[in-house]
Amino acid sequence: MKKIVGLFSCLLLIACAVSAFAAGDGSFKRVKSQGVLTIGLDDAFPPMGYRTDKGELVGFDIDAAEEVGKRLGIKIKWQPTAWDGVIHSLNSKKFDCIWNGMTITDERKKEVAFTKPYKMDGQVAVVRFGEKQFKKLADLKNAKIGVQKGSSAVEAVKKLPAAPVEVREYEDNPKALLDLESKRIDSVVIDDATGRDFIAKRPGKFMILPGNITKEPFGVAFRKDDVELRQAVQKQLDAMVKDGTMGKISKKWFGEDITNPKKWK
Structure with missing residues (x-):
């Protein structure tokens, strides 16, 4: 009897599982x-x-x-x-x-x-147009870099050839780029698509350093x-x-x- 009850319970559980899966x-x-x-x-x-x-x-x-x-x-x-x-x-x-x-x-x-x-996509480094001090990613070891809080840029900065002197987190990318334009920071690490969009809309203000930091x-x-x-x-x-x-x-x-x-x- 116990075996029959056990078998019945097992079949019932299987039936419920199948029903749940089907649903x-x-x-x-x-x-x-x-x-x-x-x-x-x-x-x-x-x-x-x-x-x-x-x-x-x-x-x-x-x-x-x-x-x-x-x-x-x-x-x-x-x-x-x-x-x-x-x-x-x-x-x-x-x-x-x-x-x-x-x-x-x-x-x-x-x-x-x-x-x-x-x-x-991928993370890139944006600098001011005509920048002479930072010509390649390795040069950012002496830079103050801005990133959007909670974005992939936060981790991407850690993958730069050399660690920057400071990393500042911003609520959004426009605020970071505003500080870049105002020379409060030296670069903004940002995804490639967004960086190129900003550059296209504000010609002569920013440029991207050669090479991607990450592939995302x-x-x-x-x-x-x-x-x-x-x-x-x-x-x-x-x-x-x-x-x-x-x-x-x-x-x-x-x-x-x-x-x-x-x-x-």
């Missing part, structure tokens, strides 16, 4: 029923996501996410947040994902689940439990790469298609 985690169903995907971002991160002079939110990530929303039949709601605590805010359920040029790192993967990389893949971050939601977004991203939509968005913001993984090697 899924419900994350995409939840978002689909609400009709809204809420995305956390730093809205001062050009050209990935930033505000125009009129307050309009634009950028590469904005266009890509809006296209995914259209294909999924849901609206996109953007939730600006401080980048320093963005992962905590995601896991506190203040939004559904982080889509804002977030670098995929082993440390971050302990806390969130990423899509496959959709862009390859960008991904969309989700809570680890929201597997189905991440998979739904990934499916659309894959389709957009295949049909050329991501390439068109890339050319709009970068002048070339930088979303093709074959070019990242």
